[in-house]
Amino acid sequence: MFILRQAPRLRPYIYTAGILFLAVWIVLTSANRKPLIEQITDRGYLRVVSLAAPLSTLDIDQTRTGFEYQLATNFADHLGVGIEFIIAEDHQHVFQALRDRRADIAAANLHLTPSRESIYQPHPSYRDSRSLVIYRKTQGFKRPKSFADIKEGNILALDGSAEAAQLLSIKPDIEVDLLEELNHLDLMTLLQNREATFAVVPSDLFSRVKSYHPELAKAFEIQSDAPAVWYSLKSEDQTLNQAVSDWLEKPESKRLIEQLNRDSTPPKNPLNFVETHAFRMALEERYKPLNPYFVEAGELVGLDHHILAAVGYQESHWDEDAVSSTGVRGIMMLTQATAEEMGVEERTDPRESIIGGAKYLRKMEEKVPDRIPEPERLWLAMAGYNVGFGHLEDARILTQRGGKNADRWEDVAQFLPLLEDPEIAAKTRHGEARGSEPVTYVNNIQKYTQIIEPFRRLNQNRSIKLKPLD
Incomplete structure (x- = not known):
């Protein structure tokens, strides 16, 4: 990390000299050139400089995405050309790429300022800020x-x-x-x-x-x-600017921007401050090497790997050496009996534990009647995973007797805690159980599933790591 201590009185003179030099240079080098838009179509691809950031461009699981990436790709498609992305280190390098003529457009969640307009051509804005x-x-x-x-x-x-x-x-x-x-x-x-x-x-x-x-x-x-805009190098040639303006005015472009704004807004984080801090610490310190195993396990059993990762966090906070007082251990906190049933030889081996846990969760889901639609079937399976399938069935019977829907998780969740009452539990087939635990368990997994991908996107390109709480 580099810090430049601001010297407020000197910098305006430096900027003024730089601007004058660049203005002369731009005029001299713009002569005898084809129109900008024709240069791009002749080349066959649009060159875009961006930043690795949530509202710009991100690489997640070997897939490139992000607001600016998708928007710029759509513009290139509109022009009928390909696209080449340069990912700059910071704002200074974004504009350096324009000055060096290595990029036609800067699309990096940049915002309009008067100082930039003297050197760079802002295109029409597409988001207020x-x-x-x-x-x-x-x-x-x-x-x-x-x-x-x-x-x-x-x-x-x-x-x-x-x-x-x-x-x-x-x-x-x-x-x-x-x-x-x-x-x-x-x-x-x-x-x-x-x-x-x-x-x-x-x-x-x-x-x-x-x-x-x-x-x-x-x-x-x-x-x-300071609305969000794209920039190009300032030029008397307005063909590129006009092309961007015309494209932004198209109804389909406006619909795309509305959709991208929705897609780039993550769901609200339901965790409190302490939970959020712990989740992010675990994500930064433990999750990355485990992600391929969750993906592999998800593909193997046909479950969303984000849900499996959420189960792993709920079970052990992704700690491969986790051990409970009851003897369950590993990422997915498997019992010895479950591990043997699922073919897991070493419960503290992350890959074995994750695949074993995924297989067991799928087994639990197969025990839930297939007439029950997703995601209700999965939530019920998770409750069975946590408390035992027999106790889950007892709670579903109580739910039905209570006039509620035994196929709906929210209804069953109201009756599971009744299994802690000895008098009620005595009338069930499998007896007393800690019925509140699966309710908390499933609710937590739902929360973690909702935020794990947004957190990964936000953490993808951070250089500064979070410190533990005091």
């Missing part, structure tokens, strides 16, 4: 409502970002730590780790991920709109 000052909620720390309330502490911003430019234009004498080779999620982690007091981030990103950082909150907005 503002710059936010955020902070870590701490007991006794009062939320600042303006810069006047910030009396001490450091402010972080990404060097070359729109929000840094806005901040310095509004408060030119303010001291800011400008960070290179990091992303906005790294700034949030630094706040979480108490290595900074404030950070400046775009609202379109923070609004999407704030539930995954429950200890962070918005302090106030920097009063200036």
